[in-house]
Amino acid sequence: MTLKKLLKPFKLLSIAKKAGVVTVLYPYQKPLITPEFRGKIVIDSTKCMGCGACANACPPNALLITESNEAVILNYFVGRCIFCGRCADVCPTGAISISNEFELATTNLDNLKTILVHRHRECVNCGRPFATGRMLEYVLRKVHMAKKYINECPDCRKNRFINIVSIRKR
Ligand code: SF4
Ligand code: SF4
Numbered sequence: 001m002t003l004k005k006l007l008k009p010f011k012l013l014s015i016a017k018k019a020g021v022v023t024v025l026y027p028y029q030k031p032l033i034t035p036e037f038r039g040k041i042v043i044d045s046t047k048c049m050g051c052g053a054c055a056n057a058c059p060p061n062a063l064l065i066t067e068s069n070e071a072v073i074l075n076y077f078v079g080r081c082i083f084c085g086r087c088a089d090v091c092p093t094g095a096i097s098i099s100n101e102f103e104l105a106t107t108n109l110d111n112l113k114t115i116l117v118h119r120h121r122e123c124v125n126c127g128r129p130f131a132t133g134r135m136l137e138y139v140l141r142k143v144h145m146a147k148k149y150i151n152e153c154p155d156c157r158k159n160r161f162i163n164i165v166s167i168r169k170r
Contacts, residue, residue, distance in 0.1 A: 038083040039101040043076060043114060047095035049134035050074060050118035054087035054096060063087055069120070072132055076114040078104055093138065123153035130154065 024031055050072035052065035062080035066073045088096040106112060120129030121136060130153035139146050149157050 033100050033102075037100050037102075038085050039099050040078050040083075040104060041076065041081065041085075041087060042097050042099050043074070043116060044095045044097070045116050047093045048074065048091075048116055048118070049093055049095075049138050050116070050132045051092065051135060051138075053090045053092060057086045057090045059084060059086065069129055071120055072118045074116040074118070078112045078114075079109075121151070123156055124151040125156040126153060128153050128155070 050065070052072070052074075055061075055063040055065040055074065060080045060082050062077055062082070064075045064077075066075070083098070085098050088098055104112065118132035118134060121131060121133045122129050136150050140150055149160070152160070
């Protein structure tokens with residue numbers, strides 16, 4: 001073993017001595033929580049539209065989106081969350097905020113779950129449920145021209161377009 005390797009522990013000891021004590025006796029002492037600290041995420045149900053962008057970006061699948069004919073359901077299971085904040089970065093409506101909450105131990109698994117249900121709106125022509133109301137409101141805010149056809153499902157819109165084109169061709 002070289003002299004450099006032999007002296008390495010002493011070098012580390014001197015660095016640690018200079019740094020001093022950097023840990024606290026948690027839970028008896030409060031840990032340092034900076035504004036940048038990332039804890040459990042909070043989803044604002046009044047802003048979420050059920051687009052699923054957060055679930056697509058979530059590395060450990062702590063956020064999952066499922067869709068049935070009637071509704072879109074967003075599930076957040078904090079037990080899988082790695083507190084990376086990707087979901088908040090990609091959410092187009094700013095519905096996700098990152099809280100400082102980190103003391104999440106519980107004996108009830110349900111306390112670790114957040115479930116949001118967005119019911120689908122029905123098409124004014126055929127009555128088929130096709131998109132969440134908030135999603136349609138979001139599109140309307142971005143594309144004002146969409147006002148004319150926003151309440152129609154994609155199939156009815158397509159058929160209307162085909163009819164218009166075929167009438168013009170006659
Ligand atoms: S990205 Fe935002 S708006 Fe879309 S489902 Fe997630 S929380 Fe809701
Ligand atoms: S903070 Fe990261 S791991 Fe947790 S829900 Fe958001 S994207 Fe998923």
